[in-house]
Amino acid sequence: MLPINNHHGIVIPLDRANVDTDAIIPKQFLKSIKKSGFGPNLFDEWRYLDHGEPDTNPKKRDLNPEFILNKDNYREGTILLARENFGCGSSREHAPWALLDFGIRVILAPSFADIFYGNCFKNGILPIQINEQMTDLFFKKALSESGLKLTIDLENQLIIDDNEKYNFKVDVFKKYCLIQGLDDIGLTLENKEDIKGFEIKYYNQYPWLK
């Protein structure tokens, strides 16, 4: 997994609530059996004016000039800012894969859907919950002519906007894995004997599950 610690980038203001995983990556692109290559189809139905299929060449498609990712100021953005309940809907990890493949490393929103939130950490994306006030402030700045660039310091759990610093919360274990770029399967397997011991007791007590 791609580790993340200090990140500096342009903020893309996606001014919508309840952005669902079908919007992040429409279903026709879920048929891939790989984890990469989803970036060109991130937000496909909003980003393009025509209908896309997995074999359509994204370079030959009509971009929707109104969509935020297509505006010059935000094309190079790596920090996505959105409204509440970001990532609701399905458990598909294709959603964070598409965001990462596009280049998004940090997502700021007042709230996230649970499964999506967990999936981000497994893929080197840092989702940060910010309060409504901060959300409004960041939207205002990001939508202004000069735009908004932020530095995210994961180690110290800080969002840095020029001279302003804001704290954010993150689970200790998830933070550790993200900074180290660790695969948690390896960590769990360090407890192999615990799992085996558990199984003996467990199946003794619940023999019908064996």
Place this chain on the structure above:
Amino acid sequence: MALTLYEKIFNRHVVREENGTYLVYIDRHLIHEVTSPQAFEGLRIANRKIWRSSSILAVPDHNVPTTDREKGILDPVSKIQVDTLDENCKKNKLMQFQMNDKRQGIVHVIGPEQGSTLPGMTIVCGDSHTSTHGAFGALAIGIGTSEVEHVLATQCLILKKFKTMLVNVDGILGDYVSAKDIALHIIGQIGTAGGTGYAIEFAGAAIKNLSMEGRMTLCNMAIEAGSRAGLVSVDDKTIDYLKGRPFSPFGKNWEKAVEDWRGLVSDQGAKFDKVINIEASTIEPQVTWGTSPEMVCGINDKIPNPLDEENLSNQKGYQRALDYMGLKKGTRIKDIELDKIFIGSCTNSRIEDLRKAADIVKSKRVAMNIKQALVVPGSGLVKRQAEDEGLDKIFINAGFEWREPGCSMCLAMNADRLEPHERCASTSNRNFEGRQGQGGRTHLVSPEMAAAAAIYGKFVDLRGDRDVTNK
């Protein structure tokens, strides 16, 4: 100490704990073709083995065609995904119901149907609607592909404890009001993020009165309220449903299991972090009008005015939804005309759903303005049972198409989909933009409401329009 059902199940699966992070043992792992290939690939690359193959039941459902199965899968990309599942199951000697197996169906229909879903279990699947299985007093959660790989390799998940919410639905449901209406009503009340971070237990007289199918519909929709897990306590209905199923315990083990399962109820006085009380008789047949399941109202209501929303972000969201749906504020729900009808999905494709819909369309004809009306049974066994009961004839005679089992037009990964601007009454679970096909407009309803909409060509209140029913 008095414990909730959630706590009881969680506690018996804890392998170890560190600073509030738990390693939780998983009993059942359900697998389908869309969210598993990258997990198997990950195992291969890291040279890891599957920890407990016998915990796995696999089935293709998202991509499978619902017609002409003998021709195979025509879409080459869909075919690769289904073939990959076949290969992964064969290579690892996993139990799989392949596309042409009579037991094939939607993963959340076949789990319970096979007795593969049992009370007290932890159940996972790379699919958010795994919450369905909580209807059996199990802790069932949807997971991403990284977690699928983690469970394959370790038989465990790394979890934090959820908070607990009790949704108490007391009283008696009105005529033609079903589990789907309870689910949509709750989501309308608490919002699509209202359950985020919670395991929701559904209790009360109205829940006790639901069939197992109804409880599955309700728990299925818990995720649309933001909750990864919905639960219902075990009772006689749970046990009767499971008796004699292919994977259910039998003999002495059955006796032992039943004794244990009887204790899978929340204790008197157990504390929940949040309690919501709803009176069943106040629930109207529900229809969603927007692009989020929380944008919902009763059949006799009108489309709301976005400007009535207090918060600016909601105002914009409502207006955007109405623009997408091609609807105007103040329009009566009953005046909305439809193009297509979809009866199916892991929410509403079980035998009871089909019986209720068939009862309404019996000896009637689908309205002229309906271009297509589909019935997609949840599994091969549901399909066969329905055919044994003659339901297929009722649907076909009324002008419905009777299809092979799968996810179908719920998410339109196969050939079944809406064309831009087509409006559909659907028994599925998500009305997101583009969910049923790019530009498609989805109204979520119960099977009864979808069946009636097919006959009338628009939404009707079955309680007021008795002539469309057989009563």
